[in-house]
Amino acid sequence: MFAYIVRRALQSVLVMASVAFVAFTLFQYMGDPINQMVAQDATLAERENLRRVLGLDRPFYVQFLVFLKNLVTGNFGFSFRVGTPVAQIIAERLPATLELVLVAAMFALFVGVPAGVYTGLHRHGALSRFMLTISLIGVSLPTFLIGILLILIFAVVLGWLPSFGRGQVVQLGFWSTGFLTTSGLKALILPSITLGLFQTTLIMRLVRSEMLEVLRADYIKFARARGLTNRAVNFGHALKNTLVPVITIAGLQIGGLIAFAIITETVFQWPGMGFLFITAIQFVDIPVMSSYLVLVALFFVIINLIVDLLYFAVDPRLRIDRSVSTH
Amino acid sequence: MAAALLEVEHLRIEFPTRRGTLVAVDDVSFQIAEGEVLGVVGESGAGKSLTGNAIIGLLEPPGRIAAGAIRLSGRRIDDLPYEEMRKIRGKQIGAVFQDPLTSLNPLYSVGGQLVETIQTHTDMSPTQARTRAVELLAEVGIPGAERRIDHYPHQFSGGMRQRVVIALAICVNPRLIIADEPTTALDVSIQAQIIALLKRLCRDHGTAIMLITHDMGVIAETADRVAVMYAGRIAEIGPVRSVIKQAKHPYSHGLMGSIPKISDSKDRLEQIEGSMPRLTEIPPGCAFNPRCPQVFARCRVERPDLMDAGVTRAACWLYAHG
Amino acid sequence: MSVWRSLQDLVRRFLGSDVFYSFRRSPTVVIAFALTLLFMVAAALAPWIVPHNTYEVASLSLNDAFLPPAWVSGGKLTYLLGTDDQGRDVFSTIVLGARVSLIVGFASVFLALTLGVALGLVAGYVGGITDSIIMRVADVKLSFPAILIVLLIDGVARGLLPRDLHDKAAVYVIVLAIGLSTWIQYARTVRGLTLVEKNKEYVQAARVIGLHPILIMFRHVLPNVMGPVLVIGTLGLGVAVLTESTLSFLGVGVPPTEPSLGTLIRIGNNFLFSGEWWMAIFPGIFLVILILSVNLLGDWLRDALNPKLR
Numbered sequence: 001m002f003a004y005i006v007r008r009a010l011q012s013v014l015v016m017a018s019v020a021f022v023a024f025t026l027f028q029y030m031g032d033p034i035n036q037m038v039a040q041d042a043t044l045a046e047r048e049n050l051r052r053v054l055g056l057d058r059p060f061y062v063q064f065l066v067f068l069k070n071l072v073t074g075n076f077g078f079s080f081r082v083g084t085p086v087a088q089i090i091a092e093r094l095p096a097t098l099e100l101v102l103v104a105a106m107f108a109l110f111v112g113v114p115a116g117v118y119t120g121l122h123r124h125g126a127l128s129r130f131m132l133t134i135s136l137i138g139v140s141l142p143t144f145l146i147g148i149l150l151i152l153i154f155a156v157v158l159g160w161l162p163s164f165g166r167g168q169v170v171q172l173g174f175w176s177t178g179f180l181t182t183s184g185l186k187a188l189i190l191p192s193i194t195l196g197l198f199q200t201t202l203i204m205r206l207v208r209s210e211m212l213e214v215l216r217a218d219y220i221k222f223a224r225a226r227g228l229t230n231r232a233v234n235f236g237h238a239l240k241n242t243l244v245p246v247i248t249i250a251g252l253q254i255g256g257l258i259a260f261a262i263i264t265e266t267v268f269q270w271p272g273m274g275f276l277f278i279t280a281i282q283f284v285d286i287p288v289m290s291s292y293l294v295l296v297a298l299f300f301v302i303i304n305l306i307v308d309l310l311y312f313a314v315d316p317r318l319r320i321d322r323s324v325s326t327h
Numbered sequence: 328m329a330a331a332l333l334e335v336e337h338l339r340i341e342f343p344t345r346r347g348t349l350v351a352v353d354d355v356s357f358q359i360a361e362g363e364v365l366g367v368v369g370e371s372g373a374g375k376s377l378t379g380n381a382i383i384g385l386l387e388p389p390g391r392i393a394a395g396a397i398r399l400s401g402r403r404i405d406d407l408p409y410e411e412m413r414k415i416r417g418k419q420i421g422a423v424f425q426d427p428l429t430s431l432n433p434l435y436s437v438g439g440q441l442v443e444t445i446q447t448h449t450d451m452s453p454t455q456a457r458t459r460a461v462e463l464l465a466e467v468g469i470p471g472a473e474r475r476i477d478h479y480p481h482q483f484s485g486g487m488r489q490r491v492v493i494a495l496a497i498c499v500n501p502r503l504i505i506a507d508e509p510t511t512a513l514d515v516s517i518q519a520q521i522i523a524l525l526k527r528l529c530r531d532h533g534t535a536i537m538l539i540t541h542d543m544g545v546i547a548e549t550a551d552r553v554a555v556m557y558a559g560r561i562a563e564i565g566p567v568r569s570v571i572k573q574a575k576h577p578y579s580h581g582l583m584g585s586i587p588k589i590s591d592s593k594d595r596l597e598q599i600e601g602s603m604p605r606l607t608e609i610p611p612g613c614a615f616n617p618r619c620p621q622v623f624a625r626c627r628v629e630r631p632d633l634m635d636a637g638v639t640r641a642a643c644w645l646y647a648h649g
Numbered sequence: 650m651s652v653w654r655s656l657q658d659l660v661r662r663f664l665g666s667d668v669f670y671s672f673r674r675s676p677t678v679v680i681a682f683a684l685t686l687l688f689m690v691a692a693a694l695a696p697w698i699v700p701h702n703t704y705e706v707a708s709l710s711l712n713d714a715f716l717p718p719a720w721v722s723g724g725k726l727t728y729l730l731g732t733d734d735q736g737r738d739v740f741s742t743i744v745l746g747a748r749v750s751l752i753v754g755f756a757s758v759f760l761a762l763t764l765g766v767a768l769g770l771v772a773g774y775v776g777g778i779t780d781s782i783i784m785r786v787a788d789v790k791l792s793f794p795a796i797l798i799v800l801l802i803d804g805v806a807r808g809l810l811p812r813d814l815h816d817k818a819a820v821y822v823i824v825l826a827i828g829l830s831t832w833i834q835y836a837r838t839v840r841g842l843t844l845v846e847k848n849k850e851y852v853q854a855a856r857v858i859g860l861h862p863i864l865i866m867f868r869h870v871l872p873n874v875m876g877p878v879l880v881i882g883t884l885g886l887g888v889a890v891l892t893e894s895t896l897s898f899l900g901v902g903v904p905p906t907e908p909s910l911g912t913l914i915r916i917g918n919n920f921l922f923s924g925e926w927w928m929a930i931f932p933g934i935f936l937v938i939l940i941l942s943v944n945l946l947g948d949w950l951r952d953a954l955n956p957k958l959r
Contacts, residue, residue, distance in 0.1 A: 218430050219429060221385060260794065282901070
């Protein structure tokens with residue numbers, strides 16, 4: 001078990017290193033950021049000077065090593081566009097994205113899993129069919145359109161909730177939180193529903209199909225043959241076995257939320273990292289883009305590790321060797 | 328014969344499909360006495376397992392009991408509400424399925440599954456239930472039961488797992504066990520052990536067994552009586568020795584002919600030409616008539632019911648008048 | 650004559666098949682199929698059937714800008730669903746936009762399918778190191794959401810190409826980006842199925858008589874794994890259209906001169922608060938109907954081809 005975790009951790013480091021490399025090389029060959037930064041009439045000397053200051057004249061591998069060293073020490077360089085340290089920009093925007101993702105993930109799990117279990121157990125029920133139809137519409141609605149519709153209904157027409165921004169935030173050290181004010185909480189509602197709806201429907205459909213699969217298993221039939229109550233069979237035996245595949249996919253999906261936040265943040269002008277990333281792409285702001293990429297990869301790796309640990313908690317086949325078996 | 332524990336009368340199981348209703352089991356009647364072992368043999372698709380599932384009330388939809396009755400100690404159980412039937416399952420009728428590898432939930436320890444079953448049907452405290460679980464594991468021949476109780480299914484071999492499954496089936500002393508191909512998925516060397524175990528438990532506790540299998544060897548060794556099924560109906564039923572030695576129905580006769588015997592020195596085993604018809608293509612008259620070596624006109628038009636044929640009862644027109 | 654007869658036989662067999670039966674049984678699926686077909690025909694014929702060719706800048710009149718739909722007061726009957734900020738007929742832009750969306754959708758599915766099926770077949774059939782390499786690449790990519798990969802590829806292209814060239818190449822870039830980020834699903838599925846098929850007797854037999862592995866893979870294994878591929882492809886079309894519209898909405902997709910449905914919604918979104926709701930809502934409705942129809946078809950196909958689930 002310990003060896004397994006060490007192996008996974010090593011894999012994670014490898015993934016991080018390759019993402020860092022990809023981030024670095026991709027942007028190494030992407031256009032010339034100097035053009036974006038200097039005035040149209042800048043002299044060649046001015047350009048060369050700037051190039052030297054930014055370290056863009058050094059050899060490839062030196063730049064990569066510097067890049068890696070900087071990453072590890074938390075120095076992400078300066079934004080080409082606004083000239084401030086990337087670490088600072090990201091630190092300002094990280095809390096906004098993480099709070100949004102957290103609320104959206106809670107929403108997706110606490111609605112998606114029970115809905116999936118229900119529709120799995122009551123395959124032919126009217127409510128199940130209704131929920132499945134809704135979920136199909138949910139999968140077919142692009143995130144940005146959901147956002148627009150929610151804004152139109154709850155902000156423009158009804159005027160209940162704000163259509164953009166985080167509302168009032170409270171500064172706790174470096175962390176700015178919207179959880180502590182009414183306007184901050186209200187501002188979270190629409191964006192987190194927008195962000196979470198797609199994963200909610202996905203998790204629901206996944207749980208449902210896994211549930212159907214597990215309910216066909218021999219051990220479920222045998223559990224019924226032993227006279228166990230419906231409750232014990234459905235919520236003990238079936239649900240627990242459903243969890244194994246669901247944890248993997250749900251983990252991936254929640255990691256996906258960080259990426260999908262790009263869209264939601266654009267629609268709601270949410271001052272988070274995704275909004276930052278889109279702006280960076282449009283202006284070819286390399287340090288911001290590569291830092292974002294590395295950070296997202298870090299989140300993925302962390303989530304994957306958590307998923308692995310959950311696996312251990314759920315599945316004894318991973319926890320215990322099969323060695324003791326005797327005929 | 329002792330008083331009937333289980334009575335199945337004119338059982339008919341149907342599967343509605345879009346191309347019409349398939350009759351998978353038709354007009355099946357038999358009884359099992361207290362402590363008796365009834366073997367049920369037949370090819371795949373003959374309706375053996377369906378009959379077993381119907382008795383424990385676990386027919387998988389869209390399959391359903393269309394006619395007939397099932398009685399346990401005189402009480403009708405085929406039309407009970409789910410919750411009533413649930414209380415009978417495990418408590419009065421236990422079940423053992425074919426594949427021990429998939430019958431146990433991989434995420435629960437074997438002790439957990441035993442305790443859970445015991446507590447469902449009795450008022451035992453967790454400690455009592457656990458003590459009982461250890462006893463059961465020891466009784467079904469699992470060495471080191473004390474220690475093994477906390478192990479998970481994947482830590483047991485196939486044969487050991489089937490022992491656990493049997494322990495689960497008998498844990499609250501049911502009076503009947505439906506054993507559906509309990510040895511088919513096991514190594515030949517393990518098969519004999521499992522059969523011996525079933526026999527011993529049955530004798531010790533006076534439990535009746537409905538032993539479903541396609542293995543005549545297992546039947547010959549274990550059963551008191553045997554029912555031969557063909558295309559959803561019982562072809563012949565009677566004491567096991569009579570059916571094996573002097574089968575009356577041409578189908579069971581053929582079936583017995585296909586058992587290898589050490590005493591025989593024939594080069595080839597006898598076999599029945601052709602194969603069992605699919606449910607959609609059952610011929611009129613006797614379902615066996617296209618393959619029957621002794622077929623005559625009546626067999627092709629009229630379907631025979633079970634009738635006395637010496638010691639056994641056979642569904643065959645050969646015995647129509649005597 | 651015999652060709653005709655075998656064709657007749659094929660049609661008869663299809664009409665009697667379980668798949669066709671489950672199709673006929675479900676009105677939702679029939680409607681979804683009809684709508685999808687309608688969208689495709691309209692998209693294919695768009696330049697010839699739209700009431701106003703909105704690509705012709707000369708024909709636009711700013712006097713007609715911001716007109717509401719015909720049934721709202723102030724609307725003109727010639728502009729059924731109103732006009733946008735440049736006086737373009739919204740209905741025409743929608744039909745032309747659906748054309749762009751569907752072209753991108755089909756092209757990227759084609760790319761992803763070809764790539765994924767080929768790699769999956771090879772990985773599954775050849776096995777060994779080839780398999781490991783292909784599947785490791787797939788694993789790493791799978792751990793990143795497609796939208797991020799698409800944005801990345803688009804960002805790279807944006808950096809590499811000069812601005813004017815990028816607008817021209819935008820559609821190709823998006824097709825490439827979506828194709829490259831979605832082939833994994835096909836590859837994984839086909840690989841899994843190939844591993845099963847590989848051990849079946851017909852493949853063993855083909856191998857024994859000395860057929861070339863490529864011939865066995867594509868002539869014999871491929872037809873047997875196409876069912877699930879068809880399902881993924883159909884659902885993939887919905888995903889591709891959705892991804893394209895998302896990119897265009899974010900402003901990194903197709904240029905506004907030949908807008909897709911996503912671009913239209915992006916433009917319309919700027920006017921949502923000032924009351925010109927029709928510019929965003931109508932393209933949105935059409936987009937949802939298109940994706941929903943395709944998804945319904947895909948969902949049904951999956952269930953129909955997988956009798957276990959019925």
